[in-house]
Amino acid sequence: MFRFENPEYLWLLVIIPLLAVVRFxxxxxxxxxxxxxxxPELLRQLMPDISHFRxxxxxxxxxxxxxxxxxxxARPQMGTKVSYEKRNGIETIICLDIxxxxxxxxxxxxxxxxxxxxxxxxxxxFTNDKIGLVVFAGEAFVQLPITSDYVSAKMFLQNIDxxxxxxxxxxxxxxIDVALNSFTQQEKIGRAVILITDGEDHEGGAMESAxxxxxxGVNVFILGVGDTKGAPIPLGNGDYLKDSRGEVVMxxxxxxxxxxxxxxxxxxxxxxNNSSDxxxxxxxxLTKLQKxxxxxxxxxxxxxxxxxxxILTLLFLIIEICVLESKNPMLKNIRxxxxx
Numbered sequence: 211m212f213r214f215e216n217p218e219y220l221w222l223l224v225i226i227p228l229l230a231v232v233r234f235x236x237x238x239x240x241x242x243x244x245x246x247x248x249x250p251e252l253l254r255q256l257m258p259d260i261s262h263f264r265x266x267x268x269x270x271x272x273x274x275x276x277x278x279x280x281x282x283x284a285r286p287q288m289g290t291k292v293s294y295e296k297r298n299g300i301e302t303i304i305c306l307d308i309x310x311x312x313x314x315x316x317x318x319x320x321x322x323x324x325x326x327x328x329x330x331x332x333x334x335x336f337t338n339d340k341i342g343l344v345v346f347a348g349e350a351f352v353q354l355p356i357t358s359d360y361v362s363a364k365m366f367l368q369n370i371d372x373x374x375x376x377x378x379x380x381x382x383x384x385x386i387d388v389a390l391n392s393f394t395q396q397e398k399i400g401r402a403v404i405l406i407t408d409g410e411d412h413e414g415g416a417m418e419s420a421x422x423x424x425x426x427g428v429n430v431f432i433l434g435v436g437d438t439k440g441a442p443i444p445l446g447n448g449d450y451l452k453d454s455r456g457e458v459v460m461x462x463x464x465x466x467x468x469x470x471x472x473x474x475x476x477x478x479x480x481x482x483n484n485s486s487d488x489x490x491x492x493x494x495x496l497t498k499l500q501k502x503x504x505x506x507x508x509x510x511x512x513x514x515x516x517x518x519x520x521i522l523t524l525l526f527l528i529i530e531i532c533v534l535e536s537k538n539p540m541l542k543n544i545r546x547x548x549x550x
Contacts, residue, residue, distance in 0.1 A: 343366055402477070406435060
């Protein structure tokens, strides 16, 4: 299977046809100017060393080299390992807490960054599944509608930070409600809401929303991030968030609340720490939601292929340098660029 590690660079390929158009217009303009000086046959006799084809050949060699260079920086890769898995597609909505307390660093590198890495690893394990992304703090909104486009899911994930929501706080109930309205209408498919938070629910109503999800056949899993002992919230300038009295605010994981919500939503509570245990437990729980089996082909262990494109680019550049615009007097009898 062929893919590009940096597909965003491929849009640069639009330069190729634009340059070709500019070259054509320039050639037409030059031809008109030359025709004003005399008949084409007379001009050829006056300029015997001028080639009409060599400049065009040099231009196309350079253009091909440019196209290959653009493909090279997009990092083409080829899947070298093929594995076969049996898994029925499920629908998963990730609800990610992006309140300021998620910037605490009791989990390395921070609660939020650890959560994003966990979601990215989760996406890497998906095959026929669909994923959506909801972010929440004092309010909740859909960051990514449910999709099977895993590349887009990772791109949206990387851009998440607390500045996306001005209203601070943690409204878990609203996050679950928004997630429930984000699933498709497809039948006979497992559905799950995976809520990643430190459990500081400031609005209430989370239990009722989790029970409503259970009635709809949606399992609510809670991933609690952080330490129950608490940690300060860094501001990014070496200082920590302080309250109105000037004391450092400590944010602690509320495990009891997380466990209660997960139980009400017929799901499971999983503690996220600095190990990979949470990832393994979550994958195991999601597997239980399968309604049937389908065969999926998975390509992994991608090998870089940019070296081949680099060699071709270099080859075309060398040929372009070797082709002179004017005819070589020593090779005047060899007419590679002249029609018979």
